[in-house]
Amino acid sequence: MRKKQSLLISVKSAFEGIYYCATHERNMKIHIGAGLTAGFFSWWFALDKYEILILLVTIVGVLVAEMINTVVETLVDMISPERHPLAKIAKDVAAGAVLITATFSLVVGYMLFFSKL
Numbered sequence: 001m002r003k004k005q006s007l008l009i010s011v012k013s014a015f016e017g018i019y020y021c022a023t024h025e026r027n028m029k030i031h032i033g034a035g036l037t038a039g040f041f042s043w044w045f046a047l048d049k050y051e052i053l054i055l056l057v058t059i060v061g062v063l064v065a066e067m068i069n070t071v072v073e074t075l076v077d078m079i080s081p082e083r084h085p086l087a088k089i090a091k092d093v094a095a096g097a098v099l100i101t102a103t104f105s106l107v108v109g110y111m112l113f114f115s116k117l
């Protein structure tokens with residue numbers, strides 16, 4: 001049986017995963033840029049703490065969905081480099097999850113910021 005790695009190594013590996021996604025995935029860069037922009041406007045429009053909480057939960061949801069999408073894409077590319085209908089389903093469903101969270105984030109952004117313009 002493989003020896004369990006230390007907590008420190010596990011955390012380091014998790015940060016490597018985040019770093020990989022942020023530096024290699026174009027869509028992740030877009031989501032991070034959008035999140036930072038939303039963060040700036042939350043300061044600009046002086047959102048209250050509950051509005052900021054909703055914004056943070058929304059941003060985290062999009063980032064996590066994108067990371068899970070990257071996991072699925074990577075695994076599918078490893079397991080099924082040839083085209084396969086099941087590989088297509090896996091990738092399309094993962095991409096659909098990102099689309100749902102990203103669309104929801106636009107709705108949240110509209111509701112939080114539009115009334116303050």
Ligand SMILES: Nc1ncnc2c1ncn2[C@@H]1O[C@H](COP(=O)(O)OP(=O)(O)OP(=O)(O)O)[C@@H](O)[C@H]1O
Nearest residue numbers: 027069073080081082083084085087088091092095
């Ligand atoms: N092995 C495969 N078998 C069948 N269809 C595939 C396969 N790989 C990719 N596809 C199809 O092509 C689409 C794009 O896949 P791809 O791996 O290029 O993702 P991507 O466009 O790079 O995604 P992202 O932009 O999020 O990185 C998938 O959503 C799927 O419909």
